[in-house]
Amino acid sequence: MNTDESYVSASAQGQYLDVNGNITGTFDTGFFSSNSKYVDMNRICSPLLNYDSNVNCTIEEIEISASDYCSADKFTWSIDRGTILSGQGTSSITVETPRSGNFQATLVLGRNSGDPDYKITETINIQRDTPSATLEVFYEGYTEPTYLCKYTGQGFGIQDNENIQNISWNAGNSTVSSENIVDGQRIVTITPYSSLSNGSTINVSATINYIGGCSFTTNSKSFTVSEAETPPEPNGYLYMDPINGNACDNEGYEVIFVPSNLMIMVKLH
Numbered sequence: 001m002n003t004d005e006s007y008v009s010a011s012a013q014g015q016y017l018d019v020n021g022n023i024t025g026t027f028d029t030g031f032f033s034s035n036s037k038y039v040d041m042n043r044i045c046s047p048l049l050n051y052d053s054n055v056n057c058t059i060e061e062i063e064i065s066a067s068d069y070c071s072a073d074k075f076t077w078s079i080d081r082g083t084i085l086s087g088q089g090t091s092s093i094t095v096e097t098p099r100s101g102n103f104q105a106t107l108v109l110g111r112n113s114g115d116p117d118y119k120i121t122e123t124i125n126i127q128r129d130t131p132s133a134t135l136e137v138f139y140e141g142y143t144e145p146t147y148l149c150k151y152t153g154q155g156f157g158i159q160d161n162e163n164i165q166n167i168s169w170n171a172g173n174s175t176v177s178s179e180n181i182v183d184g185q186r187i188v189t190i191t192p193y194s195s196l197s198n199g200s201t202i203n204v205s206a207t208i209n210y211i212g213g214c215s216f217t218t219n220s221k222s223f224t225v226s227e228a229e230t231p232p233e234p235n236g237y238l239y240m241d242p243i244n245g246n247a248c249d250n251e252g253y254e255v256i257f258v259p260s261n262l263m264i265m266v267k268l269h
Helices: none
Strands: 004-009 013-017 023-028 036-041 048-051 061-067 074-079 083-086 092-096 103-110 120-126 136-138 147-149 154-159 164-171 174-176 180-182 185-192 201-210 215-217 221-226 236-242 253-259 264-268
Touching: 048 103, 048 120, 061 103, 061 120, 074 083, 147 185, 154 164, 154 201, 164 174, 164 185, 185 201
Parallel strands: 147 221
Antiparallel strands: 004 036, 013 023, 048 061, 061 092, 074 103, 083 092, 103 120, 136 154, 154 185, 164 201, 174 185, 180 185, 201 215, 201 221, 236 253, 253 264
């Protein structure tokens, strides 16, 4: 409640004295209604402090407000980082957030017409949302590859966001192409150095730097370096079988190549 209108009763007790100072009687007014007074108790209560929106990893404006402060009518705000844009001296302020990290807002409540030492201080911690991102690997087929090919490389991407300032691609012993934005993805091609030995390992991750100074590094993915090679000439033989068993009146043939460790069957019609 803003004003505590309380009922206060008062009584008086005393003695009657004569001119010589001798007690001649006593009195007690008691708690009669005619001796009762109403007074306003202007109290300050510990306020609730809130801010109006989540704070992303950007520089933005937010509103911080106080409520349930009872009869306080003097508001002095301060913040440890950032800038108070408006509202000083009122129950809410507009703040430009700092470039990075969390910050605090403090409110000192008082009474303009009361005891200057009668005040209450309350602080709120404003927490930024933790950014996150996922490293995507672009590939054909059903299984994400665990290898990187020399000379051709592999496509990687991060979901684009208007608050991203830049991305640092972390991949040792590799070249990283310039970024292209395709279908909402920031995409690069990472190619191992040709001098690397086949079977070497490359760990790939991305550090996303956001406007406002925050950053987030994705989980690292490990890849084995491989090199495209010309397959060896197969050794084996071919033979043909009629599909219906009749070579003179046949629907087609099964052409079978039999190497030492593999069988490939091709049907010709």
